[in-house]
Amino acid sequence: MGLINLGLTGIHASQAALDTTGHNITNANTPGYTRQRVEQSANTPRVEGSNIIGQGVKIDEIARIYNQFINDQILRDTSSFYEYDTHLESIQQVDKLISQSETSILNELSDMFDAFQTLADDPSSSSVRSTVLNDIEDVVIRFNQLSARLEEQQLITQDQIENSVTEVNALVGSIAALNKQILEFEGGSSAAANDLLDQRDQAVRQLSEFMSVRVVEESSGAVNVFLSGGQNLVVGTIPYELEVTDNEFDRTQKSISVNVNGNTLGVDSQISGGILSGLLDFQNETLSKSLNELGRVAIAIADQMNDQHRQGIDLSGQVGGFIFTDVNDMDAARSRFISSSNNATPNDRVGNVTILDSSVMTADDYIFEFTGPGNNNYQVRRVSDDSVVTQGVLPNGVPTSIEFEGISVNLESGSFQAGDDFLIRPTRLAASEIDREITRGDELALASPIRTGSNIGNIGTAQIDEGSILDLYEQYPNDTTLLSTFATAGALAPPVIIKFTSETTYDILDNSNPANPVSLVPPIEDQVYIPGVNNPIFPDDPGVTIIETTGANIGQVVAGTTNGYGAENLTFTFTDPDTGAVTVRPTVAIPANATAQDMVNILNQQDGVEATARSTMFLSNFVDDAAGAPLEIVINGETLVISPPDTVNADTVAAQINADANLNLQNIRAYSDGSQVRIESYIGVDLTVTVNGTAGDSVDVTDSSANTLTVVGPGNSATIGGTVDVQLADGLQMNSDNAGGLFAAFPVAQAAFMGYQVNINGAPSNDDTFTVDFNTDSVSDNRNGIGLIDLQQAKSIATDGKGLTFGEAYAGLASEIGADTQSLSINKDAAESVMNLSVSLRESISGVNLDEEAANLIKYELQYNASAQVIQVAQEIFDALIAAFR
Known part of the structure; x- marks a missing residue:
């Protein structure tokens, strides 16, 4: 080949090394850049006689110093960090909102019950009654404000999801375009498109910030990108863009789908890791849990205080009304029953959800589905864990009701059919819907509607207590109809006399005419009395x-x-x-x-x-x-x-x-x-x-x-x-x-249910009598007021097998959100450390070290000069030979 050619191969190799080193140095701060290196080898030697003579050097490739395993680890670690970081950033706003005293509901609840306590001490005070109304209004305002702030956070999250999907689609399109460029470049050359490969890897890494992805390289050099659940994002040069769609039940919640051959496929369940997963988790878990639990507390307070208040009478002797909005107001009840947008036409199904027992209801959402094969087969699943709560067959179509976990799902009318799905959301909107119903202080019903008495001629030692109210209202078909006992304003219908027919038996008689008591309808007579113990006199079960x-x-x-x-x-x-x-x-x-x-x-x-x-x-x-x-x-x-x-x-x-x-x-x-x-x-x-x-x-x-x-x-x-x-x-x-x-x-x-109960204790004598009548002198009576106050400490919200007070239930929500925030903070810090370690490991292998590259410049310059010297020597030899033949 000759000495000149040997020198030329050296110059070419040195020049390529110098160019590559310069390229490394100039891209030292380029995101995603992978250090390159000239891979060279000796040319095939020639054989002369028994000798093998070298033919110089050749450039095999300009190689990227790249480790696929480490790159995949960075993708996983990046997705994990951004998921925790995004969820943490959002949940911190909710944590502050719920836990800080300036925005918490606890202070308003405490003030309201303190005001009721003051009023119970002086039931006739008009000024204290006004204070109670104001404190009730403060509770309502705080619930409304908390709900509004959470809903505002929901709107922000929706915007973030939409913006993130836009960025994802841009990256997906970029990866597909880079695949095309790489295929075009490498298809006409044996060299690798290193810089394009770096750009594609960087785009994939940026994509991993939004979601976990799986990357599979084809033999052609293109890469296919999939969601962790397997859905295509990039196949060769074809991008599959994501779409933000409304949840099938709720337009205020966003879902993510992909369009494949004209079919829209939901992919929420396939998205894990990254910003999108953090946003979806925050939307579907943190916000849903917060709104639902806040709503459950609002329902419990409104329902139980309304129920207690409606067992009393106000200053004018009228039965108490609602303090807060009726939790079973029909508009509210129907808002809890949501049809899927995927249900078959016609869109004529009407249903509602009423609260049966706020003390045992959960904060869960449910999916009510008609499972088939018949149109009457149904199943109820809990959204949080997908467990089946109840299932069966509707006996007579609609209208009908299905009761479970303290609520009743009431199917009113419409063509319910196999394949229909409905979202049952008992508590979601309650905090925004709660309102003060009572408008005047004199309407506060603190007194009990009954009073008891003993005949002064009794000769036994038996005593009757002041009595207690069980329920003034009929349970079925609703709780808005007063029992006949209390249906007459300002009177008990009928007043009764309890007459002992012996020391161990008694009759309960209609005392409308005290001169001639008669049997009740139906009669309650010949009742057994046990001296020396507390004897409830009336049936206490409405059924x-x-x-x-x-x-x-x-x-x-x-x-x-x-x-x-x-x-x-x-x-x-x-x-x-x-x-x-x-x-x-x-x-x-x-x-x-x-x-x-x-x-x-x-x-x-x-x-x-x-x-x-x-x-x-x-x-x-x-x-x-x-x-x-x-x-x-x-x-x-x-x-x-x-x-x-x-x-x-x-x-x-x-x-x-x-x-x-x-x-x-x-x-x-x-x-x-x-x-x-x-x-x-x-x-x-x-x-x-x-x-x-x-x-x-x-x-x-x-x-x-x-x-x-x-x-x-x-x-x-x-x-x-x-x-x-x-x-x-x-x-x-x-x-x-x-x-x-x-x-x-x-x-x-x-x-036989009278709606109230009285107890007699002691030893009565034959012909002893006791009476129960309407409480006509109720101005200073606070018995129902005490019942309202007792609700503050009542363990009236069932959670995890135990009862909680209103305040404890709210504090439990604050504690749970706080614990989730702390857990996310710890996980985020750990994920960041792991990601940084992976990035550092990549940099140690694929990153540009300027000191090393500076040394390489000197080395390759010397190599270049040496090769040039070889050529110069060859030239001098050649010149000498020419001169010799002149």
Whole structure:
């Protein structure tokens, strides 16, 4: 090849090395630049005889000093850091908003309950009542402000998502364009397009700031870029741009999709890491959780304070109204039921979501879906963990309701069908919707609507408490209809008297006419009282009902020694109030001529059944012919002999009955008005009267319906059977075959719930009475006000298996957001350290070291000069040879 050519190859190699070194130095601060190096090797030597003579050097390539593994690690670490950094930057705003005292709800709540406490100490104060109204308004304003700030943060996040997607699409387009340039360059040359490769790697790294990506290089040199879930972003020279779309349920939330061959595919679930993942996590988790939990606290406060306030009466004696907006206002209820934009046409489905029990409801959202195959098959999934909450088949289409976790989903109308999806959002908007409903201080209902009293003539030691309100409103179909007990303004309908018929039994009577109390409808009589303990007097379950024996011969006077009642079969059906499951129990048989006491013993063996009985007989017109033996009256086997000098009258008969120990054991008592004896058995034994003596002796026996039978001696009898009242627990129904005429085939079950409860303690005496009436003097009464104040410390919001107060529930939200903020801060710092380590490792391998490059300049300059010297020597030799031949 010659010495000149050898020198030339050296010069070429040195020049390339100098150029590459200069290129490295000038790009030392270029983002993403990869240090280059000239890769060279010896040319193929030539063989001359037995010698191999070198042919100089050749340039193999200008190589990038590049490590693919480290580059992939940088992509992963970059995505991780930017995800934490973005989420942290956003959540810090929420953390400050919720936790700082200037914006927290806790101070306003405390001020409001303090004002209620002051008012309870002086219920008639108009100035304090005004203060309470102002503090209620402050609570409303703070809830509204917090919600508005969170919604503002939501709008900011939407803009950030849209801007980020715009940048992502620019990068995706740039990567595809660079693929094309690289293919064009490398397709016409064996050299690598190093600078273009650097630009493409830098674009991919910038893309990893927005999301985690997976990069696969093709044999052609192009790279394909995929989301972590596998969706294409770049395939060769084709970019797939992302789109920001509205969530199918909520336009205020953004989703991300990609258009593939005209089909829009949602990719939220495939996006992990990076700015977009941080923004989506903040939108879908932090903001949703904050708005939902804030709304749950707002609903709990409004619902429970409204409920308590509506159990009292105001200064004018009117039942209290709503303090806050009704949580089940129809507009609010319908806003919680959101149809998917993907549901089939027509768009005619109407539904709403009402709050049944704010103390057990969660802050979760739910997906209500019609799963098929039929149009009535449904399933409810919790959004937070995708678990199934409830599922089933709608029994009769719509309208219908499905109850779970303290709420009721009410399908009103429309063509609900398989494939339909609905978002159930019980609490999301509550903090923005809460408002003050009450407008005047005198409308604050601090007093209880009932007052109790004791007869000053009572001789026992029993005492009645002041009573408590259970609920003034009917539960079904809504809670806006007052119970009949309280439906008359300024009155109790009816006022009642509790009359003890013995030391251990009592009747509750309608006291509308105090001169003549009568049975309630339905009757509540023959109730058992236990001396020495606290006895609740009224049924306290709204679902309790009472059925009476209604047959034509029930309690009627009949000749003979049996009551004449027929045999009858009863069926009890239980419908579980929670699950709706129906259970039909085995038939209960009542034998013929069973006493009311027998019936009670049989019925009380059934779960949820509490039966009581009473037998009543009236005796009058006692006739003694005085011709022979004295008048003998046999009552339930006990003979009463009435002879001179005794006077044959009602007082004498009643006295002998009450003095008879065996009759007392049968719980039989007698009462005389001077002309008539009323005989009562409070356990429902049959009452049988037999007249002995002579043929002229007789007694008139009268039943409660005023039917009279004259029993003439000797040896004739009359019997009156007892009546039975059957109290049924919530969900229990009783039917009869009506064979014996005891109960109607489908007996009417009448509600026994009075809406209030009183308790009596101590030892009453027979004929002691107590009263319950409307609280007409309520100006200084604070009993319902105390109930409102007690809500501050009530553990009335269920969370993670325990109860929290209003303040604790809000503080729990602040604590959870604070913990998430701290966790993100720690993770962000750790991710940043890892990313910096990866970047440092890359720089140590692929970065430009100016000291090293400066040394290389000297080295390659010397190499260049040396090669030039080789050429000069070759030239001198050549010149010498030419000169020799001249």
